[in-house]
Amino acid sequence: MKILKVGLLGFGQIGSALYTMLQSKNSYFKNELGVRFEITRIAVLNPKKKRTVKIPKHLLAKNAVEIIDDPAIDVIVELVGGTRDARSFVLKALRSGKHVVTANKALLAEHGDEIFHAAQRLNRWICFESSVGGGIPVMKSLREGLVANRIDSIYAIINGTSNYILSEMTEKGTDFREALAEAQKEGYAEADPTLDIEGVDAAHKLAILVRFAFGGKVKFKDIYCEGISRIRKEDIDFAEEFGYRVKLLAIAKASQDGIEARVQPTLLPEAHILANVTGAYNAVFLRGDEVGNVLLYGRGAGPKPTASAVLADLMDIAQRESVRSENSGMLMRGIRKSLRIKSISSILSRYYLRFHVVDKPGVLAHISRVLGKHRISISDVIQRERNLRSVVPLILLTHDAHEKDVRNAIREIDRQAIVRGKSQVIRIEEGAKTS
Amino acid sequence: MKILKVGLLGFGQIGSALYTMLQSKNSYFKNELGVRFEITRIAVLNPKKKRTVKIPKHLLAKNAVEIIDDPAIDVIVELVGGTRDARSFVLKALRSGKHVVTANKALLAEHGDEIFHAAQRLNRWICFESSVGGGIPVMKSLREGLVANRIDSIYAIINGTSNYILSEMTEKGTDFREALAEAQKEGYAEADPTLDIEGVDAAHKLAILVRFAFGGKVKFKDIYCEGISRIRKEDIDFAEEFGYRVKLLAIAKASQDGIEARVQPTLLPEAHILANVTGAYNAVFLRGDEVGNVLLYGRGAGPKPTASAVLADLMDIAQRESVRSENSGMLMRGIRKSLRIKSISSILSRYYLRFHVVDKPGVLAHISRVLGKHRISISDVIQRERNLRSVVPLILLTHDAHEKDVRNAIREIDRQAIVRGKSQVIRIEEGAKTS
Numbered sequence: 038m039k040i041l042k043v044g045l046l047g048f049g050q051i052g053s054a055l056y057t058m059l060q061s062k063n064s065y066f067k068n069e070l071g072v073r074f075e076i077t078r079i080a081v082l083n084p085k086k087k088r089t090v091k092i093p094k095h096l097l098a099k100n101a102v103e104i105i106d107d108p109a110i111d112v113i114v115e116l117v118g119g120t121r122d123a124r125s126f127v128l129k130a131l132r133s134g135k136h137v138v139t140a141n142k143a144l145l146a147e148h149g150d151e152i153f154h155a156a157q158r159l160n161r162w163i164c165f166e167s168s169v170g171g172g173i174p175v176m177k178s179l180r181e182g183l184v185a186n187r188i189d190s191i192y193a194i195i196n197g198t199s200n201y202i203l204s205e206m207t208e209k210g211t212d213f214r215e216a217l218a219e220a221q222k223e224g225y226a227e228a229d230p231t232l233d234i235e236g237v238d239a240a241h242k243l244a245i246l247v248r249f250a251f252g253g254k255v256k257f258k259d260i261y262c263e264g265i266s267r268i269r270k271e272d273i274d275f276a277e278e279f280g281y282r283v284k285l286l287a288i289a290k291a292s293q294d295g296i297e298a299r300v301q302p303t304l305l306p307e308a309h310i311l312a313n314v315t316g317a318y319n320a321v322f323l324r325g326d327e328v329g330n331v332l333l334y335g336r337g338a339g340p341k342p343t344a345s346a347v348l349a350d351l352m353d354i355a356q357r358e359s360v361r362s363e364n365s366g367m368l369m370r371g372i373r374k375s376l377r378i379k380s381i382s383s384i385l386s387r388y389y390l391r392f393h394v395v396d397k398p399g400v401l402a403h404i405s406r407v408l409g410k411h412r413i414s415i416s417d418v419i420q421r422e423r424n425l426r427s428v429v430p431l432i433l434l435t436h437d438a439h440e441k442d443v444r445n446a447i448r449e450i451d452r453q454a455i456v457r458g459k460s461q462v463i464r465i466e467e468g469a470k471t472s
Numbered sequence: 473m474k475i476l477k478v479g480l481l482g483f484g485q486i487g488s489a490l491y492t493m494l495q496s497k498n499s500y501f502k503n504e505l506g507v508r509f510e511i512t513r514i515a516v517l518n519p520k521k522k523r524t525v526k527i528p529k530h531l532l533a534k535n536a537v538e539i540i541d542d543p544a545i546d547v548i549v550e551l552v553g554g555t556r557d558a559r560s561f562v563l564k565a566l567r568s569g570k571h572v573v574t575a576n577k578a579l580l581a582e583h584g585d586e587i588f589h590a591a592q593r594l595n596r597w598i599c600f601e602s603s604v605g606g607g608i609p610v611m612k613s614l615r616e617g618l619v620a621n622r623i624d625s626i627y628a629i630i631n632g633t634s635n636y637i638l639s640e641m642t643e644k645g646t647d648f649r650e651a652l653a654e655a656q657k658e659g660y661a662e663a664d665p666t667l668d669i670e671g672v673d674a675a676h677k678l679a680i681l682v683r684f685a686f687g688g689k690v691k692f693k694d695i696y697c698e699g700i701s702r703i704r705k706e707d708i709d710f711a712e713e714f715g716y717r718v719k720l721l722a723i724a725k726a727s728q729d730g731i732e733a734r735v736q737p738t739l740l741p742e743a744h745i746l747a748n749v750t751g752a753y754n755a756v757f758l759r760g761d762e763v764g765n766v767l768l769y770g771r772g773a774g775p776k777p778t779a780s781a782v783l784a785d786l787m788d789i790a791q792r793e794s795v796r797s798e799n800s801g802m803l804m805r806g807i808r809k810s811l812r813i814k815s816i817s818s819i820l821s822r823y824y825l826r827f828h829v830v831d832k833p834g835v836l837a838h839i840s841r842v843l844g845k846h847r848i849s850i851s852d853v854i855q856r857e858r859n860l861r862s863v864v865p866l867i868l869l870t871h872d873a874h875e876k877d878v879r880n881a882i883r884e885i886d887r888q889a890i891v892r893g894k895s896q897v898i899r900i901e902e903g904a905k906t907s
Contacts, residue, residue, distance in 0.1 A: 058620060058762060069687070069805055070619070172763035173616025174609070181616075182601070182609025184505070185493060185708070185783035252504070310769065313748040320767075327493060327780040328607035332755075334745065334767035345762040348620035357792060370504055 039072045041355040044104040045079040046126055047116035047385070051140060052088040054340035055347055072355040078104040105130045112354055114347060115139040124148050131155045138350040140167035140343055146244035146257045150372060157368040164350030169242045169318045170195060172342030173335040174349065179249055186325030188224045188250040190470055197240045197317035197337040198233035199285040201225045204315040207282060212270045222271040225317050235264035236285065243287040247298050250323065251291055252370040253430040259378035261299035268302050272391060272461055275419060275432045276304050282312040283391040286466065295377040297384060304389050304465040311468060322468070390433045391461035392450065396424055400455050401431065411446035413438040428457050434465065473505045476790040479539040480514040481561055482551035484820035485718040486575060488525040490782055507790040513539040540565045549782060550574040559583050566590045573785040575602035575778055581679035581692045585807060592803040599785030604677045605630060605754045606771040608778030609784065615686055619844050621760025623685040624726040627903055629631050630677045632752035632772040633668035634700050634720040636660045639750040642717060647705045659751050663795055670699035671720065671735040678722035685758070686726055687805040694813035696734035703737050707826060707896055710854060710867045711739050721901065730812040732819060739824050739881040746903060757903065817876040825868045826896035827885065831859055835890050836866065846881035848873040869900065
């Protein structure tokens, strides 16, 4: 019987779910898998706070460092969040010989180099399944199940809040503000939703995916990041007319001259399996050179799914504590070389462009002339509601164009008197074919 | 550096893909993961046969047992197929101290008890990721990524041939025979497609899933199995009118009084993520008590995806050869107790019923009276093309009913003079909610 002694830092919703799970399932883990988990100490800000989950008083400590230094503890589970204290706790835990499990994507995206280096140098496990895609076994699949593969591309829906909002807008025809309010009411969005709706949370997760899928260090600031707050109901409707759905995608593609890595609202064909991932669900769609397309789908957040992934990490550590090669081997993939992330301005893509124009003769000709000047050619047009002198939407889909050219063209077009307000630019991805 | 010496039994498409992969990627495995794989011997029926993949002559042997007995070999990869020789080779390999990797679902479905018992008793790994869902990390997710979960239900598309045929019928409006011919032309169906289209292949895989998801021995013959050969174009069209798609599903659900386990054509709501799995793709949709719904999707067959899974198994063995608890623990889940599979006649389900009836007054009333007598109530009806005396389709959807009652009712209805031909019965599943 293997016994793993666990120190918990933080006891919010995820910590409570983990504690409850271990209380109710420990005999299953013991009898069926030969491992007993003991939560030995729990660091909390306020030991006197009333809690819904009953825990023996002697487990609680106010001082995280005391727990990190406790020689009886094998693994530290970091659930404090943020990047300042968490960084110092994680590094300290590794240095004092502990393995570490963390759900903290911001921490790993911003301080991954330092943390993974320390884990590798000290030969400790650092596990972070719950940091990307909640309870979905994403890291395990990348690291082990698909180990035979060179990963060529990733298209991921990894922010449940944004996907919920876009699904509401698509299914119920609400506009962004309304859908956001609904998401907040349902508990899918924070009171301050900025990190979610501006794409930062998805970019954190993408940084982790890129590091281990493509094998190398990633500078977080190199990842282009655009959220969904500028998506309007009309964009979703027009996209639908062309057979597309709007999704916030985290995209990474390997190529000869570097890696594309970006988070952005995207038009995706409605028949694509990712376009059918609705509500607060997450999904990672990747392409391996041997296996072809693989999709991993599930709840990307929530206390129980997250605790499910933390427990999987703890089980990995319990059962393979003695195994060195995999841990260091896999971590080394993420630290040995530096990945070159291509600038967004060099990306080639099809585009959805939406202008609000004064409806008078020659407007389309004028705008397409400006686009042409910037080497952008048009594949599809929607122009309707012809009421002379009123402001109407004009929608153009382009053939492949360079981001840089598109930006220059839009800047020029937005200066014209016939154009009202800021124009909309959304990239179109066909995704890898699925049938 | 860990070196793993591999003996291959069989050198068809999967063996060739595995050999080629190891040739081209061995330096990657060595440098990044610290493991070197050596294919030491290959057993083939005819060593003199011309092969597309070049292999040194000295690797080839006609006698599989010679390879199994070779003390220099660590792992036997069984790719001979069938259940007779394969069973004897696998048992012999375990007894001679080898770990075993196999893609053979028929073998594990029919002789799983004996083989898993032997592996457990001899403390050898037996890995079979490639036996279910090709390259998709299904077994790894069940065994490790979702280890915290009690699995409550599984809905799986695990026969690519059937899914390809149903997708063709749905998208192109072809009938079954035509779509089967197309699948054969495209290499998605064998010359003798029986095992695929009659659901046997899916039932083999379901037996493996049930064993390890629900933790216990499974009698293969207890799994109800029905294929797609009786699905007609009109069934797909009528299903669509009600908002459903027809899929061949392998279904397993846990309940107080036993486990439902069955393979059958199923009407699934078109918005369900599984209904959007098209072409030759596979997908396993499962529900865990902590994680909620998870979908794992990818290529369920083909030499490269299968070899990708075999390699993942080999890597697991290389990196955890010294780890005993997990292997035996997981295997014990599959052999310790016997699972009670419920008889199909006790299943409660909604049904799609299609009758070809002579169009005259009172037919619907008559049929619904017979159904009512058998405690079956109707929720939806399609009745059209009213040409007195001609034969027209009559479609009924039912509320929840017992399989036994439905069978009795259909038997009675099919005896009536107003009914022509054999009636169609397809179960309806709403699937677990995904948003």
